[in-house]
Amino acid sequence: MKEKTPNQSLTINTEVVLPNDTNHVGNLFGGKLMQWIDLTAAVAAQRHCGRVVVTASVNQVSFDKPIKQNSVITMEAKVSRAFTSSMEVFVDVFVEDPVTLIKTKCNEAILTFVAVDQNGSPLPVPALLPETEQEKKRFDGALRRKQLSLILAGRMKPSDANELKSIFF
Ligand SMILES: CC(C)(COP(=O)(O)OP(=O)(O)OC[C@H]1O[C@@H](n2cnc3c(N)ncnc32)[C@H](O)[C@@H]1OP(=O)(O)O)[C@@H](O)C(=O)NCCC(=O)NCCS
Numbered sequence: 215m216k217e218k219t220p221n222q223s224l225t226i227n228t229e230v231v232l233p234n235d236t237n238h239v240g241n242l243f244g245g246k247l248m249q250w251i252d253l254t255a256a257v258a259a260q261r262h263c264g265r266v267v268v269t270a271s272v273n274q275v276s277f278d279k280p281i282k283q284n285s286v287i288t289m290e291a292k293v294s295r296a297f298t299s300s301m302e303v304f305v306d307v308f309v310e311d312p313v314t315l316i317k318t319k320c321n322e323a324i325l326t327f328v329a330v331d332q333n334g335s336p337l338p339v340p341a342l343l344p345e346t347e348q349e350k351k352r353f354d355g356a357l358r359r360k361q362l363s364l365i366l367a368g369r370m371k372p373s374d375a376n377e378l379k380s381i382f383f
Pocket of ligand 1: 268296298299326328330367369
């Protein structure tokens, strides 16, 4: 399989925060944002591998700033590393000022998707070739995050997580 660059999976999704998307204090409901993030990231993973994908894990979601009703938000997702059948996807979330059109980053999320066949069994995916400094940094940290996610899911023994241990010892 031919390797691909992160840009080949770039997926941009723009949404307007409507009254139905907000919580009791008028900010975007966290679960709604997670739904949009999951969908945007899934499309990026599908663009990378050309297969149907399923969400295996939500590794990190940070809600750094409240997002007000009527805000225009943009989610930018790219595959940050591909393993055998799984792919890590980063999603950067921006809020756009309706007057100046300046975009400010307000959230970040990291998810893992797995390419599957019609029976739900994992399939191999193309490798990822990072190009920019940020893409290389995200690529380098992905194995540590994968090992942490597998430990938390009870799928890996901490003693086997050599890459993760290397940042402590
Ligand atoms: C994700 C899923 C396909 C994995 O299937 P499996 O039979 O356990 O397959 P494996 O153990 O071989 O894992 C496949 C890959 O997923 C990775 N993986 C599985 N769980 C993971 C987790 N919690 N965090 C990170 N990676 C994970 C494995 O490391 C492996 O990666 P690799 O092939 O790149 O090395 C399966 O668990 C599944 O279908 N889950 C439900 C998915 C779903 O319905 N999502 C929607 C949310 S409700």
